[in-house]
Amino acid sequence: MISILIPVYNYDCTILIKALCSQCVSLRESDNDFDYEIILGDDCSTDESCITALSEIAKLPRCRLLHQDVNIGRAAIRNRLYEISCGDYLLFIDCDAEIVSDDFVKRYYNERQNADVICGALCNPSEKPYGCELRYKYEKEAELAGQRSVSFRTARPYDMLSTFNIMFRREVFGSILFDDRCTEYGYEDVLMGIRLKEEGYSILHTDNALLHRGINSNSSFLKNTEAGIRALYRIGEPLLSHSNLANTALRLKRWHLMGVFIFFFKLFKSIIRSNLLGRHPSLLLFKVYKLGYLCALMDKQEDL
CATH class of the missing domain: 3.90.550.10 (Spore Coat Polysaccharide Biosynthesis Protein SpsA; Chain A)
Incomplete structure (x- = not known):
């Protein structure tokens, strides 16, 4: 059966x-x-x-x-x-x-x-x-x-x-x-x-x-993406080791660049979000947004 x-x-x-x-x-x-x-x-x-x-x-x-x-x-x-x-x-x-x-x-x-x-x-x-x-x-x-x-x-x-x-x-x-x-x-x-x-x-x-058929709205997809990144951070291993996003964030941390990246992410966050929620979203900015969101979580600057 x-x-x-x-x-x-x-x-x-x-x-x-x-x-x-x-x-x-x-x-x-x-x-x-x-x-x-x-x-x-x-x-x-x-x-x-x-x-x-x-x-x-x-x-x-x-x-x-x-x-x-x-x-x-x-x-x-x-x-x-x-x-x-x-x-x-x-x-x-x-x-x-x-x-x-x-x-x-x-x-x-x-x-x-x-x-x-x-x-x-x-x-x-x-x-x-x-x-x-x-x-x-x-x-x-x-x-x-x-x-x-x-x-x-x-x-x-x-x-x-x-x-x-x-x-x-x-x-x-x-x-x-x-x-x-x-x-x-x-x-x-x-x-x-x-x-x-x-x-x-x-x-x-x-x-x-x-x-x-469930291609969700820009705002819903962005919200889901943030929820997924929070889950990635909260669950930790073995997820982190299998995530390209987490590996990139950890490289920034090793190179002592995470603080700088977070600073610019927070500075331009609203502008990036406006693009992602608009009619012509940039996938490059989407990658930047995901990385910035995870880095901020890892640096305790975003709430779970």
Whole structure:
């Protein structure tokens, strides 16, 4: 059995669930050995329209809804979905994904025995959503640089893990789990990759893609970025050793340049933010902002 596990918070993903359910029903009709369940984990959503929409999920074949009374965070909700699931294989999908192929589930099913972990692909909308220029530009640069390709990810399998679209053998996931210190945006996939490498589990990267519909606004993406950097600093090792951003900050510290960098960062911080929140954000300034934010945290000049 494949358990399709989808964490959600204040997002109506009924179209995604219906598309997955349709593929699963068709596959089950053509292959008696195929079995599935779809479990949606609502991490205490507050948007009433989303809550109402998600309540309809339980009416679909082999679908059920887990509703948390308190928000437990990005990693913990995934671990909770694992605990209540029954499948031999666990397919985690982010709620802001969209199905773009007719054989998405079938491909995972056919490839299920090829590796301990199978990591699918992510593709972005062809048109830039208004007000979301920073995230869209960031994602497209990675795409154009080939960092989303199967060959690039296969060359560095543990570093390119993504929780957006990924399947685990049950016993593999159960032996590691997501690190529940990751309550906000980012780094649960990095920590999972580190653990998988330590344990010697195999990863297969494929081009079985989902479309990322959740290209968030400039302000939301910047807020998430800051939350991720705070998590990086708070969790510490082994994250810091695996972060290019942290390694750059530590070099500045060794060269006794961190104080100077922080001074200029604080001096120009508002100007940089204005650019990043505008219609034409600079990715170079985005890198400067992230480095400055982390340096300020390390120097105790920013609050966690």
